[in-house]
Amino acid sequence: MEVLYSSTRGNGARVKASEAILKGLADDGGLFVPDRIPVLDRSLKELSEMSYQEVAYEVMKLFLTDFTEEELKNCIKRAYDEKFDTEVIAPLVEAKGAYYLELFHGATIAFKDMALSILPHLMITSARKNQIQNEIVILTATSGDTGKAALAGFAGVEGTRIIVFYPKNGVSPIQEKQMVTQKGDNTFVVGIHGNFDDAQTGVKNIFSDKELAKEMEEKGFQFSSANSINIGRLVPQIVYYVYAYAKLLKEEKVADGEVINVVVPTGNFGNILAAFYAKNMGVPVGKLICASNDNKVLYDFFATGTYDRNREFMLTTSPSMDILISSNLERLIYRIAGNDAQKNAQLMSSLSGQGKYEITAEMKEQLNDFYGNYASEAETAQTIQKLYEDCGYVIDTHTAVAACVYDKYVKETGDHAKTVIASTASPFKFTRSVMDAIDHKYDAMGDFELVDELSKIANVTVPNAIEEIRSADIVHDNVCEVGEMKQIVKDFLKI
Numbered sequence: 001m002e003v004l005y006s007s008t009r010g011n012g013a014r015v016k017a018s019e020a021i022l023k024g025l026a027d028d029g030g031l032f033v034p035d036r037i038p039v040l041d042r043s044l045k046e047l048s049e050m051s052y053q054e055v056a057y058e059v060m061k062l063f064l065t066d067f068t069e070e071e072l073k074n075c076i077k078r079a080y081d082e083k084f085d086t087e088v089i090a091p092l093v094e095a096k097g098a099y100y101l102e103l104f105h106g107a108t109i110a111f112k113d114m115a116l117s118i119l120p121h122l123m124i125t126s127a128r129k130n131q132i133q134n135e136i137v138i139l140t141a142t143s144g145d146t147g148k149a150a151l152a153g154f155a156g157v158e159g160t161r162i163i164v165f166y167p168k169n170g171v172s173p174i175q176e177k178q179m180v181t182q183k184g185d186n187t188f189v190v191g192i193h194g195n196f197d198d199a200q201t202g203v204k205n206i207f208s209d210k211e212l213a214k215e216m217e218e219k220g221f222q223f224s225s226a227n228s229i230n231i232g233r234l235v236p237q238i239v240y241y242v243y244a245y246a247k248l249l250k251e252e253k254v255a256d257g258e259v260i261n262v263v264v265p266t267g268n269f270g271n272i273l274a275a276f277y278a279k280n281m282g283v284p285v286g287k288l289i290c291a292s293n294d295n296k297v298l299y300d301f302f303a304t305g306t307y308d309r310n311r312e313f314m315l316t317t318s319p320s321m322d323i324l325i326s327s328n329l330e331r332l333i334y335r336i337a338g339n340d341a342q343k344n345a346q347l348m349s350s351l352s353g354q355g356k357y358e359i360t361a362e363m364k365e366q367l368n369d370f371y372g373n374y375a376s377e378a379e380t381a382q383t384i385q386k387l388y389e390d391c392g393y394v395i396d397t398h399t400a401v402a403a404c405v406y407d408k409y410v411k412e413t414g415d416h417a418k419t420v421i422a423s424t425a426s427p428f429k430f431t432r433s434v435m436d437a438i439d440h441k442y443d444a445m446g447d448f449e450l451v452d453e454l455s456k457i458a459n460v461t462v463p464n465a466i467e468e469i470r471s472a473d474i475v476h477d478n479v480c481e482v483g484e485m486k487q488i489v490k491d492f493l494k495i
């Protein structure tokens with residue numbers, strides 16, 4: 001049965017999956033949502049015998065219903081290949097009673113690769129299906145990881161260009177080096193004087209600039225998005241939750257139908273929303289545990305029903321979660337408002353006007369699937385150190401936020417259901433913070449010395465993604481003010 005997509009702020013007009021992927025954001029500024037969440041048409045038992053690529057097909061075919069089997073399988077084949085350093089794509093590692101779902105085995109060693117290695121293929125397939133002649137310009141705001149993963153995905157892809165904006169002082173040294181060394185004539189990287197929310201708002205404004213869109217069209221360009229507001233990012237992220245359950249079942253870690261909990265270190269709410277979709281597709285998930293760092297706007301939201309971004313923006317050691325406007329939450333708000341676009345649009349306009357909104361008691365009741373908590377900087381560091389000392393397993397700062405919140409959840413509720421923790425980045429991407437958490441003696445070492453030391457103590461070879469940037473030349477050194485973003489885009493496109 002066909003699944004169509006409509007805007008969370010729209011008039012009910014519906015588009016096909018390929019059109020939603022091409023547009024990224026709806027014209028009214030809303031996000032595309034499926035008109036229903038399809039239910040898996042394979043049993044968990046059947047799925048447990050499948051490879052990652054096969055599970056990906058079984059999940060994605062249900063959402064991207066206007067793609068042919070051949071088109072979709074072709075996209076999957078090109079995405080999940082040797083770019084990943086393990087055949088299983090997303091391994092599960094058991095440590096101290098929890099299952100860490102390692103989502104960082106792709107080209108840029110963060111979970112963004114899970115979706116961004118396939119998005120370019122979905123995008124060019126969508127363009128072909130819709131007879132688009134324009135060159136597609138991917139405009140992306142990044143808190144550090146999306147940028148590099150999108151650059152790696154789109155570099156050299158014919159018919160596309162990609163522009164990435166990142167907060168100049170808000171990403172890790174390795175994240176920045178990964179981005180500014182990106183090769184490819186169709187890539188462009190710019191640091192902005194501002195934080196992630198500024199970058200994201202700037203990009204959203206450029207998207208909804210009608211005049212600019214007209215100029216672009218005349219010159220043969222059109223924008224799309226590689227951010228998790230694009231449904232083509234969200235759908236591939238559902239896959240690994242289905243896959244994780246299937247693997248637990250295959251390895252007899254859970255009985256068929258046994259309910260598990262899922263913990264997700266959260267920023268823009270994309271990854272955890274994918275887990276929520278997986279649950280609604282029929283994966284036996286109990287609680288969705290939403291873990292925040294000191295930017296705990298989501299924790300406060302789940303506790304009080306008020307979303308309030310009027311607070312100080314904190315720079316933390318988990319920069320990919322330094323976000324006060326969690327874009328994908330809008331998809332959940334729309335749903336708990338009874339798929340009422342008007343009601344949702346009101347709340348979102350209050351968010352952009354007053355910086356906050358409050359949901360009704362009736363809406364709040366529907367959030368029972370979720371549990372929110374947060375980890376302070378000290379707690380995050382302690383979690384890394386303790387896990388390393390107890391079992392030798394080294395996790396990154398984002399994953400540590402999740403592990404810490406998971407401990408709090410168990411203490412608070414006594415719920416010992418089997419639990420999958422989304423491990424969203426390799427510790428090699430945040431080496432300094434990770435090593436500093438393990439022992440302050442490492443503070444004096446240089447970035448790459450630390451990389452080698454981490455490799456030694458964790459007994460893990462240095463990932464390719466890090467080896468590549470050791471000596472790579474810096475090819476992007478653009479910095480701009482938030483107000484200059486539009487002009488920079490025009491300059492790059494020469495329009």
Ligand SMILES: *Cc1c(COP(=O)(O)O)cnc(C)c1O
Pocket residue numbers: 110111112145146228265266267268269270271272320321398399424425
């Ligand atoms: C992007 C990112 C997150 C946050 O994911 P969202 O989908 O934005 O909630 C967490 N950890 C890492 C390492 C990331 O790159």
